[in-house]
């Protein structure tokens with residue numbers, strides 16, 4: 001397993017570099033987030049020993065167990081799961097990033113609960129760009145207003161936008177959704193913001209996401225292999 005993870009990471013990094021070069025971007029502008037949900041501690045340790053330090057988790061209980069067990073390693077943890085109001089304190093206390101903020105209520109709670117000893121919590125607003133009824137996130141039309149509200153919260157650092165577009169194998173559609181998110185960020189920035197993060201692209205659509213301006217790709221399967229449950 002350890003060896004597979006190392007090889008997969010090398011491959012993905014290579015693909016990121018190639019995609020960036022092909023569209024005139026610098027590979028250092030794209031962060032690889034390793035999505036380790038449902039995978040064991042040993043898989044994370046293997047990735048770390050291959051140089052990976054940013055990890056994404058969806059399920060809070062599972063994540064906190066891992067964060068505690070790996071406390072001696074200098075890892076950065078990103079929460080990418082659905083936020084529940086009664087879990088915001090644990091998120092605020094244990095993570096460096098939250099990609100899935102879609103309401104002022106959750107943002108406000110994370111702000112109030114962020115421990116003073118920790119740095120500001122990095123935030124992405126999750127946008128339901130494809131208006132998929134099964135996906136959470138704010139609609140594009142409401143994003144600027146939420147950005148304005150979040151920017152008033154001193155313990156949060158609003159970094160950018162995130163999306164999980166509806167599953168489709170139609171590459172033209174995939175590209176459209178990513179482009180819409182990038183355009184929305186441009187629009188928000190033209191209203192006085194300087195957002196620097198577009199969290200978009202997963203194992204199946206990473207290349208297109210990079211071509212459309214992604215700065216964080218969230219990759220699970222292509223690094224750690226298929227998940228048994230909780231896709």
Ligand SMILES: *Cc1c(COP(=O)(O)O)cnc(C)c1O
Nearest residue numbers: 035080202203218219220221231
């Ligand atoms: C699981 C998950 C990923 C990783 O998906 P893969 O297709 O396995 O790369 C990325 N982002 C989010 C929000 C996820 O829940």
